[in-house]
Amino acid sequence: MRKPLSAFMVHAILGLYTLLALFPIVLVVMNSFKAKRAIFNTPLRPPLPSNFDPIGYARVFDDSSLAFYYLNSITVTVGTIFFTLLFGAMAAWALTEYKFRWNTLLALFLSIGIMVPIRLGSVAIIQLVAELNLINTLTALILVYTAQNLPLAIFILSEFIAQIPKDLREAARCDGLSEYNIFFHIILPLIRPAMATVAVFTMIPVWNDLWFPLLLAPAGGKQTITLGVQQFLGQYITDWNAVLAALSTAIVPVLLLYVIFSRQLIRGLTSGAVK
């Protein structure tokens, strides 16, 4: 039985942390609805009828290129999640299920990717992408992000796949399923919670990344939203209304994706499989 006091303490600490984490976001959203003068004079006050001004949103929605930047960000994020999950789960399944030469070595090699930051290889990546003629394409971003996220995805998914009882795979083999069908119809549905976890892990850094869009797709209408917002930040004049509005709207898609995936994070899906 937990003491009520310690439960209160836990909630107090968590509440405090939530406030701290939400503060900048609330600040951004609040100020995005205010007139420019009010943003500077009373940055901590919520928007009032007297200083309410949706001019930032108007500029963001008027700017047709910005819509493309959103679409680019969504394409890159969704594409990265898709390929990371597909290849990650397949590799994890192969590494756990099949015994072959170099199995352990390959798993170790992949886990090195968790420890070495991919940005160390930026120069080599730029050269590679340039030689493949993929500069200023979303393909380049998706490829790089997929490579970046695969090691951790394989690591997490392997653990989950190893926990799926061996009897289930063998029952499926007796039922006449091919190895691909076992993977898609037995393994994938059973590791859905793990895949949702990996998706959330993958999604947020990719959505927020500025580094690779800046290096690999800085022009040609292939900018992501993080890069697209930069157009409002000038050396002499910054359109704060538009910046704040763009940032606020940029939260929405990633929030939606999070809600979708977190629904999959239902535990105990495998209970009742065996025993």
Added chain:
Amino acid sequence: MAEVRIENLKKSFGAVEVLKDIDLHVEDGSFVVLVGPSGCGKSTLLRSIAGLEPVTDGTITIGGRKVNDLAPAQREIAMVFQSYALYPHMDVAANMGFGLKFAGTPKAEIEARVGEAARILQLEPLLKRRPRELSGGQRQRVAIGRAIVRKPQVFLFDEPLSNLDAALRINTRVEIAKLHKLLAATIVYVTHDQVEAMTLADKIVVMNHGRIEQQGKPLELYYKPANLFVAGFIGSPAMNFFPGTVTPDGIDLGADGMLAVPLPAAGLGCKVTLGIRPEHMRIAGDEGGGPRLATVVELVERLGETGYVHLRLPSGTVAIAEIRGDTGLRTGDHAAVALDPAHLHLFGPDGRRIS
């Protein structure tokens, strides 16, 4: 249904030989039980028949077709796992029809076959449930149903009852026996429980250390065990063993005395082991002939009408004898025990039966 023939089957994991020269014939429609202690290779043999375990040497034929290199599904077998191995994300009907769906069976036929299996196994009200909403016994029936709908040539059962509680185990055992009659199915069944083996089998195969020690009808194994291992493994409580030497007067048990029994084919001076089951030993008075032993009562276990008395012999060996009714025996009593000469088993120095 089909027969299964296994010839010179060998299986090694690295340097360890787990199956050594297995020869086994499972007749069409028969119920064969593989039984033996843990690690004797019985599950490996079953999995080899299923095709889940590649074999090192030898042949497996199912229905006259060599299946060594075929995948499990092509062997037309169905396996029921100890853990049931139901697909947790599908309801009962989907679980049972899953294999058929991938075999390209028309939907109407899948439904018909699943319905038929559900009717036989009384699963009809549960068809829309998920495995986690079922009890252990129900899951077991679904696992059997999944095997039935595929209409396999051979059913393979891997310790299907060991996860059930005692009462359910007896029920399910009876169900499986009925099902065997109903489907006229060829069944290979692995268990470590000799009661399951005795009650279900047409033929019991006793395995030990990767070898078949003996195969035959249940009572044949019970009354004529081929060697010491089978004699000790089949029957509960286990057979009593007394080491002795063949002499002109009978068998000399050393400190436990001389037993005047018909002389075996073994030569004089041969070291033998004498075996007798608890129910063939009788607490006797002083009267009456036949071979007998002087013992001291060590413990009396009463089970009701029958019971078991643990008897210490002068040499220190403890033997168990069956008693009926209230014998009034108590710990420390001296008791003479008569052995039924018709049911004495003699085993030679190599452990083989001497007739």
